[in-house]
Amino acid sequence: MRSAFYISDGTAITAEVFGHATLSLFPVEFKHITIPFVETVEKALEIKAQINACSKISGERPLVFYTFVNPELSDILNEADAITYDFLTTISDKVQSELKVAPVPRTHRTHSIHEKNYDFRIDAVNYALANDDGSNLKDYDEADIILVGVSRCGKTPTSLYLALQYGIKAANYPFTEDDMDELRLPKALIPYRKKLFGLTIEPERLAAIRHERMANSRYASLRQCRLEIREVEMLYKNNKIPYLSSTHYSVEEISAKILAETGLERRKY
Amino acid sequence: MRSAFYISDGTAITAEVFGHATLSLFPVEFKHITIPFVETVEKALEIKAQINACSKISGERPLVFYTFVNPELSDILNEADAITYDFLTTISDKVQSELKVAPVPRTHRTHSIHEKNYDFRIDAVNYALANDDGSNLKDYDEADIILVGVSRCGKTPTSLYLALQYGIKAANYPFTEDDMDELRLPKALIPYRKKLFGLTIEPERLAAIRHERMANSRYASLRQCRLEIREVEMLYKNNKIPYLSSTHYSVEEISAKILAETGLERRKY
Structure with a gap:
């Protein structure tokens, strides 16, 4: 069975909700794996190795839905033996060109205790x-x-x-x-x-x-x-x-x- | 203030979570409006009119994050005086070309009582x-x-x-x-x-x-x-x-x- 990873430097809730909604469109079964709080280069390298091992064992490249504030971590995952979807950036680039305002990414902005209310x-x-x-x-x-x-x-x-x-x-x-x-x-x-x-x-x-x-x-x-x-x-x-x-x-x-x-x-x- | 709409034929939870995570990257305040269960052409036309009125009054085109199973409804919203993001399709097209399997969209697949478990x-x-x-x-x-x-x-x-x-x-x-x-x-x-x-x-x-x-x-x-x-x-x-x-x-x-x-x-x- 092909694996789907949901990975983030925060809770990974956004990656889970979005990735799962996307995959539920397809009549295909996936093994779902969520990895939250990937906040360092070391941890990202470890996850990359885990993804590569998963790809090797199953013979199918995993699908990886991720969001990171630090582009260095994105780069590491993009080198994994997997199909990666930086889905938030895909759309936020479009929003940026409409708003003509640069994004100010910050970790733990959503789903954290610092959220308003x-x-x-x-x-x-x-x-x-x-x-x-x-x-x-x-x-x-x-x-x-x-x-x-x-x-x-x-x-x-x-x-x-x-x-x-x-x-x-x-x-x-x-x-x-x-x-x-x-x-x-x-x-x-x-x-x-x-x-x-x-x-x-x-x-x-x-x-x-x-x-x-x-x-x-x-x-x-x-x-x-x-x-x-x-x-x-x-x-x-x-x-x-x-x-x-x-x-x-x-x-x-x-x-x-x-x-x-x-x-x-x-x-x- | 510019408005952000989250619209769907289901609960609109996916649109809310994704749209809100995207917009939270920008140092801009939005008025958030969620409209769930838009399941008919009549309802979609009504929402289009609401979006157009909002655009006219505020002088700024709203951002609209939507997901629909029925492409007829997407077409109606795409004609509104707004910037629309069919964010799920943007990524599911990429997933489709990787899986080489066509999506089988069905309303209420996620967040419904029919979900497994x-x-x-x-x-x-x-x-x-x-x-x-x-x-x-x-x-x-x-x-x-x-x-x-x-x-x-x-x-x-x-x-x-x-x-x-x-x-x-x-x-x-x-x-x-x-x-x-x-x-x-x-x-x-x-x-x-x-x-x-x-x-x-x-x-x-x-x-x-x-x-x-x-x-x-x-x-x-x-x-x-x-x-x-x-x-x-x-x-x-x-x-x-x-x-x-x-x-x-x-x-x-x-x-x-x-x-x-x-x-x-x-x-x-």
């Missing part, structure tokens, strides 16, 4: 944890958004993703049967109606998820799941709460849809 | 939450890694990042004063010594973080933080537990360093 993201994670699952009703003033929905429809992972990736303070509140029987919003949520965003899910998928948690319970029964979902969707409609179904979407997709629909400002790109 | 990532998030802060000692058999350290040194956000991004089951255990006084590992951790990874932090930074949580407490005092950090680092050394300092690193950097050092296999790229 880094502390805000950690605060948002702590907020999401403290306000998970309706555990805390008194700090909703601080919330950027309050995700609502029945138990196990995807609120918690989405709250955490919004916090970690975008620095958005997302609380989440699970509707209980009592809330829904009456088909009205719990009192605690009424002052925050404009911050509410609903999740729903297909009853079959919900039953499967709940079944893993509590097999053969009423809670996991398809009948109960159908009932809850029907009620919660009516609650959303009656209260004009925007909502979406998590059934076919990843946390990344749900979060992107929520940001697009609410216009919430992300604090990190 | 998606469910594993959600399981890992649930695991991290259930095993946060030493709240559960009986499921450590399942852990890929157990982060250890004193209270507030960065264990929880790191566990969640490892879970959400990479599908790694990360438990975390906070050393208490009792654990450290004796300078030996708590009994519960001894069978899992090989899974332990330590975090440490500069006492000044730790005191500042704890101060925000519990101002003027003994817990937040610099004296107490110094004592705990000295003891915990001795504990790591005595027990040959690999560790790193979180003081100057983001969760992304800490996670990348942990993966590089332990060789843990990530379940998502």
